[in-house]
Amino acid sequence: MTISPTPILDDAAVRVAVRARPLLERELSENCQECVMYSADRSEVTVGKERRFTFDHVFGPHVGQEEVYMACVKPLVESCIAGYNATVLAYGQTGSGKTHTMGSANSNFLQEHELGILPRVIRQLYKSIEEENRAEFLVKCSFVEIHNEEIKDLVHPETPSKSIFIREDANGDLVLAGVREEVVTSFEDMMKFLEIGSTYRTTGSTLMNQHSSRSHAIFTIIVEQRSIEESSDIDVITAKFHLVDLAGSERAKRTGAVGVRFKESITINSGLLALGNVISALGDERKRGQHVPYRQSKLTRLLQDSLGGNSRTCMIACISLADINQEETLNTLKYANRARNIHNKPIINRDSRALQMNQLRLQLKNLQEELINMRLREKDDACALDCYRSRGDDSSSTDLTNLPEGMSRKPHRDNLHSIQDLRDSKALISKLKEQLGVLQNENTVYQEKLEEISTDMNLLLRMIPSWETMKEIAENPILFLLAMAKRILASTKEGEMDLGVCNMQTDCNIDIVRNTQQKLEFTCSPSLSKEIPSLNDQDKENSPAGTMHLSTDIPKIIRHYLKAIQGLEKKLSNKEQELREKNRVLKDVQDDLARDEKIFTEKMREINALKLLTRELTVEKDCLLQKIQMDATIISDLSHNALAKEDELSILRASIDSLHMQPQEKDRNAHKDSFLVSSKNGHRQLCAIFNAFEEHQKPDHQVRCEDMHDLNRSNINKQDNIFQNELCSFFSENQESLQRPTAGVGTKDLYPGTESADFLPNEEAGQRNLEIMKQDFNYVGTRDVYLEKKLREITQAWHAEKQAMEEMVQAERETWEARSMYALRKQEQLERDHQALKEELENTKSLMQKAGLGIRLSAHNVRELANGDVDLRTSITC
Ligand SMILES: Nc1ncnc2c1ncn2[C@@H]1O[C@H](COP(=O)(O)OP(=O)(O)OP(=O)(O)O)[C@@H](O)[C@H]1O
Known part of the structure; x- marks a missing residue:
């Protein structure tokens, strides 16, 4: 296997690429410029x-x-x-x-260089699996999307979203219950799954992207590998x-999202x-150690391990790159x-049970090796002894110089000892x-017991969810558990005691045991001293064969027993350590319980706060509804007004049309409004004045046409042609300056009280004439101009009003939409x-229940231990 034994990587920081x-x-056609630069x-x-x-x-x-792909993702596939x-x-x-980068859309029609990350990952994964011959692999996959805070199984779209939940499994890993892997x-095959899933993914068209993904898509590949190497120390990895x-x-605003898209947009952004x-x-140093709000959304809950986890x-x-997106780009960065x-x-991610089995296997292997070594040593010794004997039966005449290498060359007495x-x-x-x-x-017995225990534990774990529904458990769960624990204890203890007896039979000399028992009782644990009496029962049968001569064998026996004592002490210290370990676990469980209780109280507080x-919010919602009602009334009033204004405008339009269509019908009696002039428009208005008076046929006034375009028609100062010529040229040269109040020509004659300005731009006189005329005329201008002006004013006012209204x-x-x-x-x-809290509450409850049972069981076992009744290896924790 390619697994390194180091459990934690040095480089655990999240890597970020841009x-x-x-x-x-579209951006090029809008003349967008690039607003991003990169270093070399x-x-x-x-x-x-x-x-x-x-x-x-x-x-x-x-x-x-x-x-x-090569820079960012390939190393991740390797580490997977x-x-x-x-x-x-x-x-x-x-x-x-x-989507382009991830390659999470259909890749069927893409060329090799266009393939995104996903197809490349899948390809490399299978390549690596093919190359790896030290393990067998099982690959699973799932493809889900989170759309409007609902999880959908994209490979099995018929699965209802409501049956999909995010849960923690027994190892504390997050799993998607309800999604089929x-x-x-x-x-x-995996590419086919990707294709099916991407077909069902929710997409839509917006102003910013024709094929916009409207959901978060998560493609998960699960790689399970099992070592097929004998020497491997890790068995199953996932x-x-x-x-x-x-x-x-x-x-x-920019995507043009309305209706469903708008709602999507809101959930996406949230x-x-x-x-x-x-x-x-x-990521914020100042917030280190604070609560991380993983439960705020399904997305964050699902990515809990990816950000800050395993x-x-x-x-x-x-x-x-486009400058129109500069603000968004800045935010992304x-x-x-x-x-x-x-x-x-x-x-x-190792499988702990597999690891345990592995360790046992290793132990067995070591023992086998030890046996082989012993056999070899025994062979060597036997060989040496034969060689020694073959040199003569008389031990006194033995040539000790020829003893095989490694054998003692001490004096004869020593040889006998040898x-x-x-x-x-x-x-x-x-x-x-x-x-x-x-x-x-x-x-073997241990392995069998271990398997039995794990079967029982699995059974127990499977039963916990249906705890409340099973009558016999619901009535007395602790009794149920204790019965199970006792059963396991009894079976394991049986094997243990038998084995203990065997060990002692082979390890100890029975006589010496009897002699040293007293001493051992001072130094050994109750369980050890309990083991020794059992030997006494055996010694009666075994003593003839097993008896040794204390006088000759004392050093050896002492050595032997020291070794046995060491072994027993080692066992004792192991047990003490186990006891300490159990105590520590007990303390942890108690701490957990206290913490869970605290969490529980906090959660209750949070729930109360949420209820409040x-x-x-309900009150606020009611207010909002009222406000919405009022807004609707205002909107309908405003629409009403707008309609009324529209009607008014159409009436006005109709009246102006009728004016244009039937000029002969003009009301000639309304002369107060019909021939007026604004001298602000210069000589053109002079003409208008005279035309108006001519039109009006005022017989008592001598009408003199003063149209400066036809000054020859004028009979004013006709005797003075020179003046006329001068006047003519003056007008043509001073068109601009005449766009100011000018004295009306001959207004003195035309309208009583005004004074002549002698055709010259005489602002003062013109102004005076105008003021005098205005006293009698509401408006200085022709009727058509007047009406048009009036219409323009009304239309403008209406437009302004309409715009304001809109x-x-x-x-x-x-405001209404925002509300x-x-x-x-x-x-x-x-x-x-509310949902998250409910789930958390359920979790906390079950944890507390489990922890409570754990404590009771542990305490029970600790008591048993203290009485020396039980071996710690058989004690059970939940
Ligand atoms: N690196 C690139 N080179 C060429 N074209 C690209 C590149 N990245 C994106 N595009 C093009 O830009 C357009 C939008 O890309 P894509 O749909 O992947 O955006 P997106 O971020 O997934 O958008 P959304 O969030 O709306 O789903 C597509 O037409 C895509 O082909």
Whole structure:
């Protein structure tokens, strides 16, 4: 297997890469400019002029899919094969290239260089599995989306969202209950799953992206591997690889989201906001150790391990280069920058039971090796003795110089001892052989017991969820558990005691045991002293064969017993350590219980606070409803007014049309309004005055036509042609300056009281004439001009009023929408919080229940231990 034994990686920080996509055609046609720059070493990115950020990788618009994959994701696939969880997360504004980068859409029609991360991961995974010949693999996958805070199984779309829950399993890992994980055996099959899932993914068209993903998509690959190597010390390893394509952050104004899209937009943004809160709680130094709000949304709960947990994680922040997106780009980079400070705790996910079995297997192997070594040694010794004997039976004439190498060359007396030693060794070897056999038996028995215990524990774990429904358990759960525990204890103890007796038979000389028993009683634990009497029963049968001569064997026996005592002391210290361990576990459980109680109280407080908030919100909602009602009335009044104005306008239009169509019908009697002049318009109005008077046929006034375009027609000062010529040229030269109040020509004659201005621009006189005329005329101008002006004024006023009204209606509508959305969001948030709290409460309750039982059981076992009734190995904790 390719697994390194190091449990925790040095580099546990979340790695962050930034990828900028090139300008799209739409952006080019809008003349967008690039507002992002990158450093040559591909580690820095600058937005606008000032904001500079550093990341693990910065990919410009011309970097291809392959390069992004190799730099960011390939190492994660490798570590997944090594047993670590991994996550790749694409984040960014809508239309910034997340789906393109992740390759989470259908890849069937793409060319090799266009393939995104997902197909490449799948390909590499199967390649690595094929190359790996030291383990067998089982690969499973699932594909889900979170849309409007609901989880959907994309591979099995018929699964109702309501039956999908996020849960913690017995190991504390998060699992998606209700989502079916498919076993997949080849690259092609997994690509098929990806294709099916992406077909069912919720997408929609917005102004910013024609194929916008409206949900967060999570593709999970689970790799289970089992060692097929004899020497391997780890048996089963499981790693999860999450590939997450988040929905894009967006502004409804820019995407043009209304109705369903608008609602989606709100849930997308609130999911991303919750993710942002988690990132800042984990990444902000000042917030270290504070509560991380993983439960704020389903997305954050699902990604709990990926951010701050057991996973190696890489975030790819996708950005757009276009200056119209500068603000969003800046926000994305700030978001990503915070994620860089998150430190995860990745570990290899080993199966603890498999590990235990492995250790037992290893123990067995060591014992077998020991046996082989002993046999070899025995062989050598026997060989040496034969050699020694073959040199003569008379021990006194033996040539000791020819003894085999390694044998004693001491004096004869010592040699006799050596022979005796050799015999003893032989006996010891055979005893050891027996002991080894017994140990092997013991090992087998242990394994069987262990399996029994794990079966019982599994049964127990399976039964816990249906705890309350089973009558006999519900009536007395503790009794039930104790009965089970006793059964296991009894069976294990039986084997244990038998084995203990065997051990002692082979280890000890019975006579000596009797002699030293008293001494041992002072030094050994109650359980040990309990073991020794059992030998007394045996010695009666065994003593003839087992008796030794104390006078000759004392040093050996003492050595032997010292060894036995050491062994027993070792056992004792092991048991003491186990006891300490149990006490520690007990204390932990008690602490856990206290903490759970505290959490429980806090949760109750939170629930009460939430209830209060619900009441307040209900009141607020009622107020909002009232306000909405009022707003609706205002809007309908305003619409009414607008309709009335519309009618008024159409009447006015009709009247002006009738004026234009039937000029002969003009009311000639309304002369007060019909021939008026504004001298502000210069000589043109002079004409208008005279025309008007001519038209009006005022017989008592001498009408003199003063049209300056036809001065020859004028009979004023006709005798003075020179003056006329001068006047003519004066008008043509001073067109501009005449656009000011000018004295009316001959107004003295035309209208009594006015004075002649002698055709010269005489502002004062003109003004005076005008004032005099205004006293009699409401309006100085012709009737048509007057009506048109009036209409213009009314229309303008109406338009202004209409615009104001529309703005008011719009403002009211926006407030109304905002209020409704706020109320909706609050309600949803509340429901979510409520649900999460309920779940947490359930968890806490069951934890407390379990912890309580654990304490009682542990306490029970500790008491038994103290009385020396039970071996710690058989004690059970929940
Ligand atoms: N690196 C790139 N090179 C070329 N084109 C790209 C690149 N990244 C994105 N695009 C193009 O930009 C458009 C939008 O990309 P994509 O749909 O992946 O955005 P998104 O971030 O997933 O948007 P949403 O959040 O709305 O789903 C697509 O047409 C895609 O082909």
